[in-house]
Amino acid sequence: MSVSPTRIRAVNAVAASGSFAAAARLLGISQPAVSQHVKGIEEKFGVRLFLRRNGALHPTPLCLELCDVAERLTEAESAATRILTRRNALADGHLSVGLGNSMPGMALIALFNRRHPSVSISVQTGSFEEITTAVITRRVDVGVLPNLPDDGRFRRELLVRQQVVAIVNADSELATEAFLTCEQLIAAPLVFRTRGSSTQRVVDRAFSAAGLNPVPLLTLDTRDGVYEAVANGIGVGFMWREGTGRTDAIRRIPVREMERLYDEVVFSPRDDAGQVTEAFFAAARVFAGAVRAEMAAKGLPEAAAF
Numbered sequence: 609m610s611v612s613p614t615r616i617r618a619v620n621a622v623a624a625s626g627s628f629a630a631a632a633r634l635l636g637i638s639q640p641a642v643s644q645h646v647k648g649i650e651e652k653f654g655v656r657l658f659l660r661r662n663g664a665l666h667p668t669p670l671c672l673e674l675c676d677v678a679e680r681l682t683e684a685e686s687a688a689t690r691i692l693t694r695r696n697a698l699a700d701g702h703l704s705v706g707l708g709n710s711m712p713g714m715a716l717i718a719l720f721n722r723r724h725p726s727v728s729i730s731v732q733t734g735s736f737e738e739i740t741t742a743v744i745t746r747r748v749d750v751g752v753l754p755n756l757p758d759d760g761r762f763r764r765e766l767l768v769r770q771q772v773v774a775i776v777n778a779d780s781e782l783a784t785e786a787f788l789t790c791e792q793l794i795a796a797p798l799v800f801r802t803r804g805s806s807t808q809r810v811v812d813r814a815f816s817a818a819g820l821n822p823v824p825l826l827t828l829d830t831r832d833g834v835y836e837a838v839a840n841g842i843g844v845g846f847m848w849r850e851g852t853g854r855t856d857a858i859r860r861i862p863v864r865e866m867e868r869l870y871d872e873v874v875f876s877p878r879d880d881a882g883q884v885t886e887a888f889f890a891a892a893r894v895f896a897g898a899v900r901a902e903m904a905a906k907g908l909p910e911a912a913a914f
Contacts, residue, residue, distance in 0.1 A: 797843030
């Protein structure tokens with residue numbers, strides 16, 4: 609047999625106030641309802657919860673144990689309320705972000721943190737498919753990805769336009785090239801991403817359009833794995849030009865067949881209107897404005913403005 613939280617709260621209110629009438633006022637329900645809750649437990653379990661002395665109801669030891677349960681229920685309800693409301697509160701709120709690339713998403717997160725330092729942030733990284741799925745299933749509040757197809761389920765905000773480039777070790781023969789072609793690259797040891805990567809989709813289309821069928825030396829499931837493979841001289845990889853903030857011994861070289869610019873966007877479920885999410889989109893608009901201003905000041909193409 610079980611007893612409902614409503615009845616336990618009624619018992620606790622009577623114990624705290626000393627009467628059914630006072631407990632009814634505390635709970636905002638009728639006195640007969642409170643009396644029924646208490647007597648229902650007593651009759652169902654064959655116990656005594658209160659003793660009447662000097663016109664007041666005094667809890668029995670068993671009743672006091674139930675009151676401890678009532679306090680834990682109240683704490684659990686408060687915790688549940690905090691979880692459900694924190695994503696809509698800029699004071700001590702929380703935001704979860706899914707990133708396909710560390711940049712420019714991390715730069716945007718840094719801007720958001722400066723604007724709203726009391727909001728805690730958690731970050732999930734992964735492939736294009738992993739982050740898209742995380743947003744759809746609401747495991748993260750917002751995602752940041754390049755080349756997101758039009759989808760009526762999402763709202764979006766443009767951050768920057770960028771292209772996929774080849775990344776080569778500084779000691780590679782290709783490191784001095786201003787541009788590369790797929791024909792040049794197919795002769796090199798290639799490091800690819802696994803399926804589900806937006807970068808790899810662009811690379812696959814470029815080689816296919818050139819009539820080439822490359823066989824990679826190495827296939828890795830993370831962007832950082834590809835970067836480290838190139839840094840260690842294993843081969844030539846590919847990444848979004850602004851996919852990382854690292855500036856070590858890697859050269860980013862445009863590829864003729866991959867010159868198209870793609871939008872990198874912030875996106876979330878269209879029906880999500882939480883205050884914290886709205887603030888992140890507002891930060892994204894500020895970020896994009898700063899990118900455009902920098903581009904105009906330097907006279908650079910947008911892909912190089914970040």
